[in-house]
Amino acid sequence: MENKYLVSVIIPVHNTACYLHKCVESVRNQSLKEIEIILVENMSTDNSAEICDDYAKNDSRIKVLHLPVAGLCIARNAGIDVATAPYIGFVDSDDYIGSDMFKDLYEAMVNNNADLTFCNYCYEYEDGRVELLAPNSGNNIMCVKEELLQDLMWEKKSCAVWIRLFKRELFASLRFPDGFVYEDRRNMHRWIMMCNKIVWVDKTYYYYVERTNSICHTISPENRYHYILSCFMRLDFIHEQTLFSGKELFDVQTVILRNVLLQFKQALQRVRPKKFRKELADIRKGFKHLLTYPKEEFDPRIYKRIKNIVYYWPLYYCVHFAFKKLKQ
Structure with missing residues (x-):
């Protein structure tokens, strides 16, 4: 029928x-x-x-x-x-x-x-x-x-x-x-x-x-985690399809990564790492993957921050989060 x-x-x-x-x-x-x-x-x-x-x-x-x-x-x-x-x-x-x-x-x-x-x-x-x-x-x-x-x-x-x-x-x-x-x-x-x-x-x-x-208006650390993962997927897609090149690639990647780092910061300000262990591991894995992209595609400050998160995490957390929480 x-x-x-x-x-x-x-x-x-x-x-x-x-x-x-x-x-x-x-x-x-x-x-x-x-x-x-x-x-x-x-x-x-x-x-x-x-x-x-x-x-x-x-x-x-x-x-x-x-x-x-x-x-x-x-x-x-x-x-x-x-x-x-x-x-x-x-x-x-x-x-x-x-x-x-x-x-x-x-x-x-x-x-x-x-x-x-x-x-x-x-x-x-x-x-x-x-x-x-x-x-x-x-x-x-x-x-x-x-x-x-x-x-x-x-x-x-x-x-x-x-x-x-x-x-x-x-x-x-x-x-x-x-x-x-x-x-x-x-x-x-x-x-x-x-x-x-x-x-x-x-x-x-x-x-x-x-x-x-x-x-999507409930801005919990978990929601920020999902948002960050979606950004990682977009960045991979941009590179897979060669959607941008040169300065345009640099600019769009900078905008996305600034937003990712902001969401990452705001998530960690609201949760203890022990309660965010799996999510934190996934995010750091995503950051590590980004370091396989050519270095010249990154804003130098963003590249440095990502590298510190990946390779110097305990120190990075203490400087940017733990010490600041103690002062509050």
Whole structure:
């Protein structure tokens, strides 16, 4: 039997009851009606699970999964497993979308025989303010893959999956990494590499609701650790694909590594090394790998700091952290 859905929309749900109605209604009310809505609820302690089940009773397009384990990546992968449409999109359950988002992304996809399409997003704050982040020309723009990847590394373009529509085949060989935060930063460039055609729909459709207790706004040492690992993966990718050269390579690597060192510093200011042993070993291993890159690619001060972290760690920790904590 021919599949009746054109797009599967996966919505991971975890303790977002107060946002969930607005999110699901925005997807139900899409102008593209041939959509399958997959609510993947995992271990909520509020009434999110009940809300999901109520929606499934009243809309035949809605499918609900209740998972016994928590995790955004686990939820997204479970949704992919049961999705039946040829194209897959994602919405976070505390956000919402404009009514034409999936119609425009789908039409841009099929009209251009694309593998991936994406739109713009904006921030919506708790006081109701909306901050637009893109020009919104209304045009569909065919992307040059290398330029898009460069913009991604410079943070000029978002790596978020929730502004994108994917051809389902992209998930055949690369899924979301279980147990990691900043999963989009780890994978988006690799999905882009698999694409032949990518279209940017220059319209704002996704409303990212800023709330202080969301996963990525909880700046724990563990979250900083995951962020640092995602940066290491990006640096490896930059070198594998020769995305930059000369001064541009020096500049982009400097920006990324300054951010890595800042996150590293802030993580260690908030945790004792004994409780951060595995994470610390992984980070130092990543730094050691960076030293295999040509020295001239580094800012000399950054290179020196990385070398000290790798080879003189006890002394480095005492000078930069332990002694300072004693003085406080």
